[in-house]
Amino acid sequence: METEAAQRRNEFQTGREKLLADTTNLPGWRPAAPTNGSNTGPPAAAPPGKRTRFNPPAIVGPNNGTDGDDGSNGTPFGFYAFNRPQAPPAPSLQNCYSVAGTNRKKVATPVPPSGPAGSRRGQQGQDEVVDERLRNVDPKMVEMIEGEMVPRGQNGGVEWDDIAGLRHAKAAMTQAIIWPMQRPELFTGLRAPPRGVLLYGPPGTGKTLIAKAIAAQCNTDFFSISASTLTSKWVGEGEKMMRALFAVARVHQPAVIFIDEIDSLLTARSDGENEGSRRLKTEFLVQVDGCNTNGDDRVLLIGATNRPHELDEAARRRFTKMLYIPLPDRDARKQLLNHLLGKANHRLTDEEISMICDRTEGYSGSDIHNLCRDAVMCPITSVTDISLLDAAEIRAVMLQDFETAMGRVKPTVAPRDLEMYLKFEKEFGSLR
Numbered sequence: 001m002e003t004e005a006a007q008r009r010n011e012f013q014t015g016r017e018k019l020l021a022d023t024t025n026l027p028g029w030r031p032a033a034p035t036n037g038s039n040t041g042p043p044a045a046a047p048p049g050k051r052t053r054f055n056p057p058a059i060v061g062p063n064n065g066t067d068g069d070d071g072s073n074g075t076p077f078g079f080y081a082f083n084r085p086q087a088p089p090a091p092s093l094q095n096c097y098s099v100a101g102t103n104r105k106k107v108a109t110p111v112p113p114s115g116p117a118g119s120r121r122g123q124q125g126q127d128e129v130v131d132e133r134l135r136n137v138d139p140k141m142v143e144m145i146e147g148e149m150v151p152r153g154q155n156g157g158v159e160w161d162d163i164a165g166l167r168h169a170k171a172a173m174t175q176a177i178i179w180p181m182q183r184p185e186l187f188t189g190l191r192a193p194p195r196g197v198l199l200y201g202p203p204g205t206g207k208t209l210i211a212k213a214i215a216a217q218c219n220t221d222f223f224s225i226s227a228s229t230l231t232s233k234w235v236g237e238g239e240k241m242m243r244a245l246f247a248v249a250r251v252h253q254p255a256v257i258f259i260d261e262i263d264s265l266l267t268a269r270s271d272g273e274n275e276g277s278r279r280l281k282t283e284f285l286v287q288v289d290g291c292n293t294n295g296d297d298r299v300l301l302i303g304a305t306n307r308p309h310e311l312d313e314a315a316r317r318r319f320t321k322m323l324y325i326p327l328p329d330r331d332a333r334k335q336l337l338n339h340l341l342g343k344a345n346h347r348l349t350d351e352e353i354s355m356i357c358d359r360t361e362g363y364s365g366s367d368i369h370n371l372c373r374d375a376v377m378c379p380i381t382s383v384t385d386i387s388l389l390d391a392a393e394i395r396a397v398m399l400q401d402f403e404t405a406m407g408r409v410k411p412t413v414a415p416r417d418l419e420m421y422l423k424f425e426k427e428f429g430s431l432r
Contacts, residue, residue, distance in 0.1 A: 025217040052323060065340070134247055143246040148229065149252065158213040163206055164339065164365070166333025169323055173197075173214055176321055177300060181218035184298065194320040196288060196301045198262075200308035201421055202413040204366025207304040210325070211258040214302070220254040227264040228343035235276060239283040246287040246299070254298035262303035266315035281312060288318045308424050316428070324425040327364055327413065333357045336365060340372040346397035356402050362411040372406035 025418050057268045134142055160170050180186075180193035187193055197208040208224075215222035225245060259265070266281055287423040288301060303319060305311065316322075329338060333358045341348065348356075360368060379399035 022412055053136050100310055130269075134251060137244045137247050138240060141241055142248055144229075145223070145225075145241075145245050148223055148225055149226065150246075152215075152219050152221050158209060158216045160213055160217070163209055163213060163327045164336040166210070166325065166347065167204065168327060169210060172321075172323060173210065176212055178217045181220065181298070181300075193300075195299065195428060196303070196319040196321070198308065198311075198319035198322040199302060199304045199325055200306070200318070200322065200424065202327055202364055202417060203306050204412065205325045205327060206362035206365050207325050208258070208260060211256065211302045211304070213256075215256040215302075218254060218300075220256050220298075220300075221249075221252040223255060223257045225257065225259050227259065227261045230259075230265060230280070236279075238280040239256075242280060242283045242287060246290065249299045254300075256300045256302060258302045258304070260304045261306075261315045263305040263307045263310050265310050266303075267310050268312045281315065285314055285318065296372075308428070309420065322428055323422060324429050326421070327362065327418070328368070329356050330361075331367060333360055333363065336368050337372070340369060341397070344376050344397060345377075345394070348397065348399060352399045355399070359406060361416075362413065362415075364411070364413055367409065367411055367413075371402070371409045374409050375401040378404055 042367065058403075161176075163170070177197065180191075197319060199210060201207065212222065223245065230238055230241050230245070232241065243259065249257050266284065267277075269278060269281065290297075301318075308316075308322070334353060337353055337356060341353075363371065376397050379397060380386070380389070402409045
């Protein structure tokens with residue numbers, strides 16, 4: 001038994017030596033570089049039974065195990081190499097250059113600017129001209145801001161005559177804003193126009209309409225931005241949006257930026273204030289100062305608020321002109337009524353319209369608009385069955401309809417709020 005076992009061990013050792021010899025003589029074999037603690041000899045074949053997922057078993061031998069059924073090259077039994085290392089071909093200088101060129105990172109070649117202040121930014125395989133002032137601005141924010149922009153000539157052509165009353169506001173805005181925009185060469189140095197205007201007063205008095213009229217008269221792009229657009233729940237996004245707003249406005253200058261309800265952005269700072277709100281105010285002050293210091297920028301900031309006393313002192317200082325937009329007086333209310341009832345079917349005499357004007361003291365422009373809408377609905381609501389009503393059979397609006405409407409539509413401005421506006425005008429108003 002010992003002799004038979006020794007014979008089998010000798011046969012196994014002989015076959016193993018032949019396997020290693022044949023493996024090292026395979027074409028393309030290159031020994032691996034020696035490492036610390038590793039065997040520098042030829043790699044040993046994996047033991048039978050350990051088969052990997054991707055390497056099928058291969059019979060080792062010069063003829064690939066085709067000389068006989070008993071094994072490889074007359075050995076007593078065939079040796080199967082599982083996980084046989086596949087050595088790569090010897091590297092050459094040409095192959096190194098080829099691999100380096102294949103794996104090299106693709107770096108875009110800089111494109112020279114297309115103009116004195118322009119560059120190019122690739123977008124979907126195409127080159128897009130980008131102004132230098134927008135280089136560090138998020139393109140998505142630029143697109144969002146431009147979506148809020150009304151291009152010049154497309155703001156409805158609002159004229160001063162479309163605004164009832166407010167003669168003092170029209171005259172002040174014409175002299176302080178419109179003339180410098182139309183003739184910038186005449187208004188330089190100390191004659192430079194204000195870069196920030198604050199419109200304050202009760203709600204529904206036409207502050208937004210005044211801003212649109214200024215943009216139309218100056219032939220500028222109009223950015224109508226709400227306070228919610230400039231705020232975000234993500235840290236730092238509000239400051240980026242504020243920076244993008246002024247950057248896009250500088251690109252499209254001359255431009256008018258109108259921020260409605262600006263008091264929600266620029267409330268007075270306090271110790272318990274949110275850090276994000278404080279950073280947003282700081283960014284606003286920085287951007288406004290940038291417009292004021294650069295004499296070449298023709299960007300006008302108009303803010304509208306119903307609560308001017310809540311503005312931060314530093315922000316209020318940036319608005320060099322503050323204009324009070326009061327409730328319409330009697331002449332303005334009459335002009336507004338005639339304009340609203342111009343296309344309506346009514347039988348109101350001039351005396352009856354004057355009577356309505358007397359009874360609407362304290363109504364804002366939006367209140368009068370709601371009053372007229374409610375009055376013209378009375379001829380329809382008085383019908384019991386609307387399915388049998390023909391459009392030609394609707395009766396005309398009468399004074400009684402306005403009396404009914406005034407019982408339902410009340411003024412929305414409280415007297416104590418009017419006192420607050422008058423007090424603020426006395427302290428800070430500049431154009432009254």
